[in-house]
Amino acid sequence: xxxxxxxxxxxxxxxxxxxxxxxxxxxxxxxxxxxxxxxxxxxxxxxxxxxxxxxxxxxxxxxxxxxxxxxxxxxxxxxxxxxxxxxxxxxxxxxxxxxxxxxxxxxxxx
Numbered sequence: 001x002x003x004x005x006x007x008x009x010x011x012x013x014x015x016x017x018x019x020x021x022x023x024x025x026x027x028x029x030x031x032x033x034x035x036x037x038x039x040x041x042x043x044x045x046x047x048x049x050x051x052x053x054x055x056x057x058x059x060x061x062x063x064x065x066x067x068x069x070x071x072x073x074x075x076x077x078x079x080x081x082x083x084x085x086x087x088x089x090x091x092x093x094x095x096x097x098x099x100x101x102x103x104x105x106x107x108x109x110x
Contacts, residue, residue, distance in 0.1 A: 039095035041085055048091060049102070058101035065103050073098040076108045 080086010085095035
């Protein structure tokens with residue numbers, strides 16, 4: 001009988017541990033989702049933005065490297081929505097305008 005109690009006790013422990021791990025994993029992703037929405041917008045006056053020729057509106061770019069139709073929304077480094085602002089790998093900790101553009105634009109692979 002004692003052996004059966006030990007097995008049942010172990011089962012309860014393993015179920016509780018698995019449940020705790022699942023809850024921790026879900027809670028661990030929540031702050032990352034919230035942080036993406038709370039990123040400050042990248043200003044054109046930012047040093048990195050200036051270095052990469054970032055503009056808020058791709059249509060206003062005077063850079064000869066800019067091709068019509070290229071903007072942050074269709075760049076492989078941008079991971080935000082197709083409109084509004086979102087994170088860009090080139091500007092960590094900042095949100096860029098989906099309609100923006102910089103000289104490092106690389107068209108997303110389909």
